[in-house]
Amino acid sequence: MNRQRKQMSLGAFLFSFGHHFAAWRHPLTDADGVIDLNFYKRNAQAAERGKMDMIFFADALSLPDKEDVAHDVSSVYPDASTVISALAGVTERIGLAATVSTTFNEPYNIARRFATLDHLTGGRTAWNVVTSTKNTEARNFGAEELPDHGDRYGRAHDFLHAVNSLWDSWEDGALVFDKESGQFADTARIHATQHNGLYFRVQGPLNIPRSPQGRPVIVEAGTSEAGQRLAAQTADVVFTACAELGQAQQFYAKLKAQLPAFDRQPDELKVMPGVMFFLGDTEEEARALEAEFHELIVPEASTSYLSRLLNYDLSAYPVDGPLPDIPVQGNSSRALMVIEKAKRDSLSIRELGLYFSVARGHLTVTGTAEQIADKLQEWFEGGACDGFNIMPPYLPGGLEQFVDRVIPLLQARGLFRTEYAGSTLRGHLGLSRPAGRYSLLEASGQST
Amino acid sequence: MNRQRKQMSLGAFLFSFGHHFAAWRHPLTDADGVIDLNFYKRNAQAAERGKMDMIFFADALSLPDKEDVAHDVSSVYPDASTVISALAGVTERIGLAATVSTTFNEPYNIARRFATLDHLTGGRTAWNVVTSTKNTEARNFGAEELPDHGDRYGRAHDFLHAVNSLWDSWEDGALVFDKESGQFADTARIHATQHNGLYFRVQGPLNIPRSPQGRPVIVEAGTSEAGQRLAAQTADVVFTACAELGQAQQFYAKLKAQLPAFDRQPDELKVMPGVMFFLGDTEEEARALEAEFHELIVPEASTSYLSRLLNYDLSAYPVDGPLPDIPVQGNSSRALMVIEKAKRDSLSIRELGLYFSVARGHLTVTGTAEQIADKLQEWFEGGACDGFNIMPPYLPGGLEQFVDRVIPLLQARGLFRTEYAGSTLRGHLGLSRPAGRYSLLEASGQST
Numbered sequence: 053m054n055r056q057r058k059q060m061s062l063g064a065f066l067f068s069f070g071h072h073f074a075a076w077r078h079p080l081t082d083a084d085g086v087i088d089l090n091f092y093k094r095n096a097q098a099a100e101r102g103k104m105d106m107i108f109f110a111d112a113l114s115l116p117d118k119e120d121v122a123h124d125v126s127s128v129y130p131d132a133s134t135v136i137s138a139l140a141g142v143t144e145r146i147g148l149a150a151t152v153s154t155t156f157n158e159p160y161n162i163a164r165r166f167a168t169l170d171h172l173t174g175g176r177t178a179w180n181v182v183t184s185t186k187n188t189e190a191r192n193f194g195a196e197e198l199p200d201h202g203d204r205y206g207r208a209h210d211f212l213h214a215v216n217s218l219w220d221s222w223e224d225g226a227l228v229f230d231k232e233s234g235q236f237a238d239t240a241r242i243h244a245t246q247h248n249g250l251y252f253r254v255q256g257p258l259n260i261p262r263s264p265q266g267r268p269v270i271v272e273a274g275t276s277e278a279g280q281r282l283a284a285q286t287a288d289v290v291f292t293a294c295a296e297l298g299q300a301q302q303f304y305a306k307l308k309a310q311l312p313a314f315d316r317q318p319d320e321l322k323v324m325p326g327v328m329f330f331l332g333d334t335e336e337e338a339r340a341l342e343a344e345f346h347e348l349i350v351p352e353a354s355t356s357y358l359s360r361l362l363n364y365d366l367s368a369y370p371v372d373g374p375l376p377d378i379p380v381q382g383n384s385s386r387a388l389m390v391i392e393k394a395k396r397d398s399l400s401i402r403e404l405g406l407y408f409s410v411a412r413g414h415l416t417v418t419g420t421a422e423q424i425a426d427k428l429q430e431w432f433e434g435g436a437c438d439g440f441n442i443m444p445p446y447l448p449g450g451l452e453q454f455v456d457r458v459i460p461l462l463q464a465r466g467l468f469r470t471e472y473a474g475s476t477l478r479g480h481l482g483l484s485r486p487a488g489r490y491s492l493l494e495a496s497g498q499s500t
Numbered sequence: 501m502n503r504q505r506k507q508m509s510l511g512a513f514l515f516s517f518g519h520h521f522a523a524w525r526h527p528l529t530d531a532d533g534v535i536d537l538n539f540y541k542r543n544a545q546a547a548e549r550g551k552m553d554m555i556f557f558a559d560a561l562s563l564p565d566k567e568d569v570a571h572d573v574s575s576v577y578p579d580a581s582t583v584i585s586a587l588a589g590v591t592e593r594i595g596l597a598a599t600v601s602t603t604f605n606e607p608y609n610i611a612r613r614f615a616t617l618d619h620l621t622g623g624r625t626a627w628n629v630v631t632s633t634k635n636t637e638a639r640n641f642g643a644e645e646l647p648d649h650g651d652r653y654g655r656a657h658d659f660l661h662a663v664n665s666l667w668d669s670w671e672d673g674a675l676v677f678d679k680e681s682g683q684f685a686d687t688a689r690i691h692a693t694q695h696n697g698l699y700f701r702v703q704g705p706l707n708i709p710r711s712p713q714g715r716p717v718i719v720e721a722g723t724s725e726a727g728q729r730l731a732a733q734t735a736d737v738v739f740t741a742c743a744e745l746g747q748a749q750q751f752y753a754k755l756k757a758q759l760p761a762f763d764r765q766p767d768e769l770k771v772m773p774g775v776m777f778f779l780g781d782t783e784e785e786a787r788a789l790e791a792e793f794h795e796l797i798v799p800e801a802s803t804s805y806l807s808r809l810l811n812y813d814l815s816a817y818p819v820d821g822p823l824p825d826i827p828v829q830g831n832s833s834r835a836l837m838v839i840e841k842a843k844r845d846s847l848s849i850r851e852l853g854l855y856f857s858v859a860r861g862h863l864t865v866t867g868t869a870e871q872i873a874d875k876l877q878e879w880f881e882g883g884a885c886d887g888f889n890i891m892p893p894y895l896p897g898g899l900e901q902f903v904d905r906v907i908p909l910l911q912a913r914g915l916f917r918t919e920y921a922g923s924t925l926r927g928h929l930g931l932s933r934p935a936g937r938y939s940l941l942e943a944s945g946q947s948t
Contacts, residue, residue: 077679086675086709087619089589113608115707118692121685129707131609131616137585138620141537158604160561160640161579168579171535172586191703192608227534231525234798237569244566255639259563259577261534350682 057466060432061322061439061481062459063149063291064099065108066092068125070446071328073357073409074348076125081446087130089138094448096139099146102455103469105480106147106178108271108291108441109135113156114188116360123353126409127360132180133165140173147477149178149271155204156184156193159214159252167219167263175264175476180271180291183208185384186363205278210249212270212286217245219267220488221257237261243490265478266486274307275385284310288483289322291441293389293413300325300415300436322438322481326414327428330445331453335419342418345445346410354405361408362387371402389413414443424454425461432467505914508880509770509887509929510907511597511739512547513556514540516573518894519776521805521857522796524573529894535578537586542896544587547594550903551917553928554595554626556719556739556889557583561604562636564808571801574857575808580628581613588621595925597626597719603652604632604641607662607700615667615711623712623924628719628739631656633832634811653726658697660718660734665693667715668936669705685709691938713926714934722755723833732758736931737770739889741837741861748773748863748884770886770929774862775876778893779901783867790866793893794854802853809856810835819850837861862891872902873909880915 069076069083076083083091099107109132120127132150139148148169152162162179170177183204184190190198198204226241245256274283274290283290284307294300308318330345332338351371359366364378375394378387393413394404410416417427431437444450462468478485517524517531524531531539547555557580568575580598587596596617600610610627618625631652632638638646646652674689693704722731722738731738732755742748756766778793780786799819807814812826823842826835841861842852858864865875879885892898910916926933 074682076677076684077682079679084677086677087616089620092620093589112707113612114703115690115705118685118687118690118705121690122687123682123684125684127707128709130619131612134581134585134613134616135620137582138588138617140586141541141588141590156606157609158641161605164561164579165582168535168582169586171578172537172540172583188703191701193606194701229524229533231527234522234525234571234796234801236524236571236573237566239566239570242563242566242569253639253642255562255636257563257566259560259575261576348682353682 059469059482060428060462060467061324062102062104062468063106063108063324063439063441064095064104064451065110065326065441065443066095066447067110067443068128070450071412071443072345072445073124073126073354074345075446077348078345078446080449082449083447086125086128091448092135092139093142095451096143096146098448098452098455100143102459103472104146104442104455105439106149106477107136107139108149108180109151111151111153111182112186112189113153113184114186114192116186116188117356120356120360123350124357126357133169136177137169137172140169145176145472145475147176147178147269147480148173149180149269151180151182153182153184153189154208154211155198156189159211159254160218163215163218163258164260166268167258167260170263170265170268171260175478177265178269178271178289178477181208181212181287182273185386201276201278205282207251209282209286210251212282213249214245214247214252214254216267217247217489218254218256218258219262220490221245222260222262223488223490224262224266227261241490262488265476266488269477269481269483273385275389279385280307280310283307283321284316285314287321288478289324289481292323292325293386294325294436295411295413295415297431297434297436300431301434304436320483322483324439324441325431325437326441326443328411328414328416328443328445329424329454330418331421331424331450331457333420335423338418338420346406349406349409351402351405354409355401357409358390358401358405361390366401369401372400374398375401375404386413421457421461424458425465428462429465429467507917507930508876508910508915509772510550510552510916511554511556511772511887511889512543512552512899513558513774513889513891514543514895515558515891516576518898519860519891520793520893521572521574521802522793523894525796526793526894528897530897531895534573534576539896540583540587541590543899544591544594546896546900546903548591550907551920552594552890552903553887554597554925555584555587556597556628557599559599559601559630560634560637561601561632562634562640564634564636565804568804568808571798572805574805581617584625585617585620588617593624593920593923595624595626595717595928596621597628597717599628599630601630601632601637602656602659603646604637607659607695607702608666611663611666611706612708614716615706615708618711618713618716619708623926625713626717626719626737626925629656629660629735630721633834649724649726653730655699657730657734658699661697662693662695662700662702664715665695665937666702666704666706667710668938669693670708670710671936671938672710672714675709689938710936713924714936717925717929717931721833727833728755728758731755731769732764733762735769736926737772737929740771740773741834742773742884743859743861743863745879745882745884748879749882752884768931770931772887772889773879773885774889774891776859776862776864776891776893777872777902778866779869779872779898779905781868783871786866786868794858797854797857799850799853802857803849805857806838806849806853809838814849817849820848822846823849823852834861869905869909872906873913876910877913877915
C-alpha cells in the first residue's frame with residue numbers, strides 16, 4: 053500500500069432493511085421483523101471488519117400517511133440516536149452517526165445526548181444535523197405546519213451554536229478527580245454558556261465534562277443554498293446526493309470554495325456522497341440482481357413514496373403522465389431535485405417513482421466489484437468527493453459483499469486503510485480535535 | 501425455595517460512583533473518570549448475575565452551580581436514556597430504567613425513544629417519569645423559572661397520556677411483514693392518536709410498530725400529593741424515599757388505597773423504596789466502613805448539596821446553627837422533606853447536610869448481610885413495600901457485595917427468584933402486558 057496516497061472515507065448508511073425500496077421482500081434480506089438489535093449489530097460489526105469510518109442512521113419524526121406502510125417500510129424509523137447508543141457496547145473502533153432534527157428538539161438535550169455517547173464510546177460519535185421537512189412532523193409537536201425554510205435554517209444555525217457552546221463549557225482540564233485532596237473539578241475551567249440567540253436561550257454549563265472528541269463530529273446534508281452556507285461554516289462532513297460525476301464535481305468545488313470565508317481550510321470538511329450498488333460476479337449477474345429487486349416494488353407504493361418526497365398527493369394523476377405543477381416555494385431540496393429531474397429528463401410519474409424510490413437521487417453502480425471500485429476511484433480522484441456513504445441495497449448481506457469484495461480492492465489500490473490508526477471518529481476522518489473556545493486561556497493555564 | 505411465597509422486586513440504582521456522597525474518593529471505588537461504558541457494564545452485569553429486576557438511572561438537566569462540582573460529583577449526570585441504551589447490547593435479561601423529565605421534552609420524542617429501546621431489548625425498558633425541579637434547569641431551556649408545581653404535574657399528566665396513545669397507535673397485529681404478497685402493514689390497525697390536551701397536541705401515529713411490552717414500564721416517585729395521584733393513575737412502579745418503617749407502611753397503604761378509584765388492583769403498582777447499606781462481616785466492621793466514607797466528605801460540599809436540595813443558598817448561615825426559614829410554597833417534595841426533618845429532629849445545617857448528602861432520606865442499614873436481609877424482609881413482609889431499589893454506597897464493589905452476599909440469603913428464604921422466569925421487565929415485576937386501547941377491536945379481528 054502506498055502510504056502517501058490520499059485516503060478515502062467510507063461510511064455505511066444503514067437504512068431500513070437496505071436502501072432498495074423493496075429490500076424487505078427479497079430473500080437475500082435476512083430479517084423478519086422491524087427493530088432487532090442483532091440485525092443492527094451484524095451490520096455494524098461487518099462495517100467495522102471493513103475498517104469503515106462510521107455507520108450512519110437517518111431519522112424522521114412522523115409516519116406521514118399510514119397508507120404509506122401498506123407496502124413500504126421506508127417511513128418506519130426507529131429512533132436513530134437510541135440505535136447508535138445500543139451499538140456502542142458491541143463495537144470497538146467504528147464511528148456511530150445518528151440523525152437528530154433541530155426543528156423539534158432542544159439544544160441542551162441534544163448536546164448532553166451526544167456528549168454522553170462520545171464519552172461512552174471513547175470519541176466515536178457523530179450527529180447528522182437536519183431540519184424537519186414534513187408538516188406531519190410539525191403535527192406531532194403541536195404545530196399545524198412547519199416553520200418556513202429560512203426559519204428552519206435560522207433555528208438550526210442557532211441550535212448548533214448553542215450546542216457547540218455547551219460542548220466547550222467544560223475545558224479539557226476542568227475534570228481534576230483528585231481523590232487525595234477531594235478536588236473533583238477545577239471550577240475556574242467550567243463556563244456558563246450564556247447563549248442568547250434568536251431562537252434559544254441556554255444558560256449552561258453542561259452537566260458533564262468535555263467529551264473525548266471535544267465536539268462530536270457534525271454531519272450535514274448541505275443540499276440547498278442555505279444548507280451549503282451552514283455546512284461551510286459548521287459541518288465536519290457533508291453527506292450529499294449526486295447521481296452524476298459533473299454535478300458532484302461542481303457541488304464539491306462550490307462547497308469547498310465557501311470555507312475560507314469562515315476561516316476554514318478545504319480539508320476541514322469532508323464531502324461524502326451516497327452510493328448505491330448492485331454487485332455481481334459479472335455485470336450481467338449484477339443487472340439481473342437489480343432487476344429482481346425492481347420487480348418486487350408494488351407500483352402504488354413508489355408513487356406514494358414520490359408524493360411523500362414532494363409533500364404533494366399524486367394518487368389522482370395518471371401514473372404514465374407527467375408530473376403536475378407543484379409549488380416550489382418552501383419545498384425541501386430533495387423535492388426540488390425531483391421536480392428538476394422530471395423536467396430535465398421528461399419522466400412520467402411511474403418512471404420518476406422508480407428512479408427516486410430506488411436510488412433517491414444517489415449515484416448507483418451496477419456491476420462487478422472491480423467496476424464499483426473503479427467508479428469510486430474515478431469520483432474520488434476526479435475531485436468529486438472525499439469518500440462515500442455506502443448504501444447497500446439489502447442488509448446485512450449487501451454490506452458484507454461490499455466489505456469482502458470492494459474494500460479489499462480499494463485497499464490494494466492504496467485508497468483505503470487496512471487497519472484503524474486511531475480510536476476516534478475524528479481520527480478516522482483525518483479531522484483535528486477542536487481546541488474549544490477557551491483554548492487561549494488554557495494555553496496560559498496550568499493544565500491541558 | 502418456597503414457590504408460594506410472594507417475591508420481592510429488586511432494582512439496582514446506579515448513581516454516580518455510588519450513593520455515598522464521597523464515594524468517588526474511596527479506594528474501594530474502582531473509577532478514575534466520569535463516564536466510562538465499562539464501569540456501567542460491570543455494574544449492569546453484576547445486577548444481572550444477581551437476577552435483579554432492573555438497573556435504574558437518575559437524571560437532571562443542569563449543573564446548578566459550578567461551585568458544586570469543586571468537591572462533589574453528585575450533580576454530574578450523563579444522559580440516562582443514552583446510558584441504558586448503551587447497556588442494551590451487553591445485557592440479556594435485566595430491565596433498564598432511565599429518568600427523563602416531562603418538563604423539557606416532547607411526548608413524540610420520548611415515546612419513540614423508549615419504544616425503540618423496548619424493541620432493541622426485547623421488552624426490558626422502563627421510563628422513570630419526573631418533572632424538573634430546579635430553576636437552573638429552566639434556564640437551559642429558554643425560561644427564567646420553572647412552571648409552578650401544579651403546572652408541572654398538569655404537563656406531566658398530559659405528557660403521559662400522549663405517550664401512551666402513541667405506544668398504542670399500532671395494534672399488535674398491525675405489522676404483517678408478508679414478503680410474498682408485499683403487504684408490510686395492516687393499515688386498519690394503525691391509528692392516529694389525535695391527542696389534544698391542555699399542554700400537547702400530537703397527531704400521531706408513531707412511526708414504529710408496538711413494542712414488546714406494549715407499553716414500557718412506567719416508574720414514578722409519587723412523593724407529593726399530586727405525584728401520588730398521578731402514580732395511582734399511571735405508574736407501574738413507585739420509587740420512593742422513606743427512612744422509617746412506620747412512614748413507609750403509611751405511604752404504602754395510602755398509595756395502594758388510591759388505585760381502585762382508577763379501576764386498578766393494588767398489585768398493578770409496585771412500591772420500591774430506596775435502601776442504602778454498609779455491609780461488613782460484623783456490625784462493627786460495617787460501622788467502621790461507614791465512618792471511613794463519612795470522613796471523606798468535604799464539609800462545604802455537603803452544605804452546598806443541601807442548598808441545592810432546598811433551592812436556597814445556605815452558605816451565609818452558621819453551619820452549626822439551625823436551618824433558616826425557607827419558603828415552602830412551590831418547593832420540591834424532596835425539599836419539603838428536608839425542612840420537615842430539620843424541624844422534627846432539631847438538626848443543625850451541618851447535621852442535616854450529612855444526613856441528606858449521605859442517605860438522601862432513604863432507609864439506611866449498616867450491618868452484616870444477615871442484618872440487611874432481615875431489614876428488607878421486615879419491610880417487605882410488614883406491608884411497607886413490594887421490593888427495593890438498592891443504593892450501593894460505592895460501585896461496582898458495593899453492588900457486587902449485595903449480589904454475592906445479601907441476595908443469596910433472600911433466595912434461601914424464598915423471597916427472591918433464583919433464575920429469571922421471563923424475558924421482559926413486566927414479566928420480572930409480575931405486571932401484565934397492557935392490551936392497548938384498541939384491544940376490543942383486536943378481539944374481533946383476525947390476528948393478535
